[in-house]
Amino acid sequence: xxxxxxxxxxxxxxxxxxxxxxxxxxxxxxxxxxxxxxxxxxxxxxxxxxxxxxxxxxxxxxxxxxxxxxxxxxxxxxxxxxxxxxxxxxxxxxxxxxxxxxxxxxxxxxxxxxxxxxxxxxxxxxxxxxxxxxxxxxxxxxxxxxxxxxxxxxxxxxxxxxxxx
Numbered sequence: 001x002x003x004x005x006x007x008x009x010x011x012x013x014x015x016x017x018x019x020x021x022x023x024x025x026x027x028x029x030x031x032x033x034x035x036x037x038x039x040x041x042x043x044x045x046x047x048x049x050x051x052x053x054x055x056x057x058x059x060x061x062x063x064x065x066x067x068x069x070x071x072x073x074x075x076x077x078x079x080x081x082x083x084x085x086x087x088x089x090x091x092x093x094x095x096x097x098x099x100x101x102x103x104x105x106x107x108x109x110x111x112x113x114x115x116x117x118x119x120x121x122x123x124x125x126x127x128x129x130x131x132x133x134x135x136x137x138x139x140x141x142x143x144x145x146x147x148x149x150x151x152x153x154x155x156x157x158x159x160x161x162x163x164x165x
């Protein structure tokens with residue numbers, strides 16, 4: 001299990017990366033929770049590339065062990081929202097649902113927790129494929145191998161049989 005400190009650092013990295021995106025006030029992502037339509041969520045696609053570039057830059061200051069820790073947190077966050085009730089809202093293939101969950105994580109802690117609490121907040125077909133294995137890929141670029149999170153869980157769709165019963 002990720003430590004509380006790792007989880008806090010994870011969300012801090014996400015927020016810092018968004019804070020560095022030009023033209024996206026912090027309230028814009030928070031407004032996704034109470035949006036009137038999915039159009040606002042799809043508009044965030046235009047900023048995901050810059051967000052991910054900022055996040056990658058922030059990873060330069062992390063050791064490989066810390067990158068692995070962040071991958072463990074990401075894996076857990078994706079696993080925790082691998083739920084049939086959320087899939088009903090987001091639709092899509094198994095890969096598509098992984099990318100929708102990745103979008104929820106990429107939008108930050110407030111949006112993620114809103115989806116956990118109320119699946120109707122999730123966005124139909126919103127995707128951030130690059131986020132699904134973001135930290136694993138950073139680790140791979142450094143070490144030539146993927147991190148072993150030693151978690152016993154998976155971020156893949158339908159991996160939590162309890163939530164899909």
